[in-house]
Amino acid sequence: MLGFLKKVADYSKDAIGAAKYLSQGLSVTFDHMRRRPITVQYPYEKLIPSERYRGRIHYEFDKCIACEVCVRVCPINLPVVDWVMNKETKKKELRNYSIDFGVCIFCGNCVEYCPTNCLSMTEEYELASFDRHSLNYDNVALGRLPTSVTTDPSVKPLRELAYLPQGVMDPHDLPRNQKRAGSLPSELLDAISTKSSQSDNEEMVDNSDNDNQKSI
Numbered sequence: 556m557l558g559f560l561k562k563v564a565d566y567s568k569d570a571i572g573a574a575k576y577l578s579q580g581l582s583v584t585f586d587h588m589r590r591r592p593i594t595v596q597y598p599y600e601k602l603i604p605s606e607r608y609r610g611r612i613h614y615e616f617d618k619c620i621a622c623e624v625c626v627r628v629c630p631i632n633l634p635v636v637d638w639v640m641n642k643e644t645k646k647k648e649l650r651n652y653s654i655d656f657g658v659c660i661f662c663g664n665c666v667e668y669c670p671t672n673c674l675s676m677t678e679e680y681e682l683a684s685f686d687r688h689s690l691n692y693d694n695v696a697l698g699r700l701p702t703s704v705t706t707d708p709s710v711k712p713l714r715e716l717a718y719l720p721q722g723v724m725d726p727h728d729l730p731r732n733q734k735r736a737g738s739l740p741s742e743l744l745d746a747i748s749t750k751s752s753q754s755d756n757e758e759m760v761d762n763s764d765n766d767n768q769k770s771i
């Protein structure tokens with residue numbers, strides 16, 4: 556009898572545990588069902604990176620004094636400073652400088668401690684490549700001016716997420732009637748069709764004016 560009761564107790568314990576885990580999983584699902592989408596139509600739309608975004612490092616060869624502070628403060632001693640000592644002037648002559656972005660963790664230490672401010676972090680984040688060796692940037696590649704989301708004519712820069720109200724970045728627990736910052740796809744289509752019909756009408760008016768002038 557005792558054995559049977561123990562089995563029933565174990566079974567009940569397992570059932571309660573399973574119900575607990577099931578409800579935990581479902582609560583995550585229901586939480587996501589109530590939130591608004593935060594989709595960005597990449598690569599046609601891109602979010603503007605924040606002001607202090609730590610993207611690809613920009614380097615100015617002319618300002619570098621080959622002091623190697625950047626190497627010492629880097630947690631993985633990553634920057635490679637290639638210099639030779641000029642015996643006549645008794646000064647270092649910089650030959651090359653490189654950073655491998657396949658290894659860099661973008662901590663910004665090198666930028667922070669560089670005594671001549673020749674390093675800076677840019678907003679460039681599209682570094683993906685098919686060959687990891689091409690992520691090793693030399694001083695020429697590091698000296699290239701960064702691309703900007705706001706100056707690229709082929710991209711629509713987004714200051715905020717179109718499905719959320721203006722200035723809001725958290726998609727959870729928003730009232731249904733709160734207006735979104737962007738337009739719905741159906742609203743965009745309506746706007747495009749209204750615009751095209753207006754331009755058609757204007758063309759027709761122009762053509763009829765020209766015909767009237769010819770007949771006069």
Ligand code: SF4
Nearest residue numbers: 619620622623625669
């Ligand atoms: S810390 Fe700055 S100046 Fe010194 S080697 Fe590095 S990049 Fe050049």
Ligand code: SF4
Nearest residue numbers: 629659660662663665
């Ligand atoms: S950002 Fe950090 S990891 Fe990358 S080179 Fe500079 S110090 Fe090293």
